[in-house]
Amino acid sequence: MRVIGAVPAIVGVDDFKQATHAQLDEAEDDTTLMAYLAAAQAVVERATNRPLGAREVEISAQLPGPVSRWWFPCAPVGAISKISYDVGDGAVDLGAESFRLRFAHDEPQIDFELGVFPYLAGQIEITVTATVGAADGDPSILTLTQAIKLVAREWYDAGISVGSEGSSGDLRLSFGARALIRSGIYKRPRVFARA
Incomplete structure (x- = not known):
């Protein structure tokens, strides 16, 4: 991260x-x-x-192939600004309609739309740009x-x-x-x- x-x-x-x-x-x-x-x-x-404290981060991860859900390595997550993936032939940006942030505060995860990744792809490298961290004054911290x-x-x-x-x-x-x-x-x- x-x-x-x-x-x-x-x-x-x-x-x-x-x-x-x-x-x-x-x-x-x-x-x-x-x-x-x-x-x-x-x-x-x-x-x-x-x-x-809220900050913008970039997280890279290797996936074994097309997945339907990916969990963040930290919590909480405020927003996702960009997701791209690479299967070896260049980066492809995903549109905001192809993923959804769920359970952002307790168990942040991204749900991907079916078919967003190439079906026969082997390993996929994703890069997620997001705002993470609890806001200053948040009672949970x-x-x-x-x-x-x-x-x-x-x-x-x-x-x-x-x-x-x-x-x-x-x-x-x-x-x-x-x-x-x-x-x-x-x-x-x-x-x-x-x-």
Whole structure:
């Protein structure tokens, strides 16, 4: 899954300071705290398969042949802007009438119209461009925003360094953080259903 554009920060620095009643080093700048929050958000999103904050992504997948349904690897999905497929002789864009997004919030999947893929095609590579992620303020992600705050605070207190891109080489999570993350995991039920 490739993100097109920026990943929105779901927890702001001021919100983090207020929520954690942080007694931060006065020399600590907001840029450092933003790096902790970005790293914590990346860990929570990766662990749960739930993007936090709406963003546009491009997802590529190999299908064994014509299928009737394909499940997204993450949830929720807001909208699909484009689907194309390639069977080796160039990409073909599907019209909006040839697919339908179903169960977008809980178990996002695409239903394809019968005959949309070439009947005798072997492997088919699809590329889906979609908006994924829960909107800021969505009550369904409250637990995961709490996990971000907890992880960022624990890493800050422990002095674990995170890079400027929000990546951390030493990922330590407390029992409480793991429990919050576990409560929000999206498990993809299936990858596809044959036509």
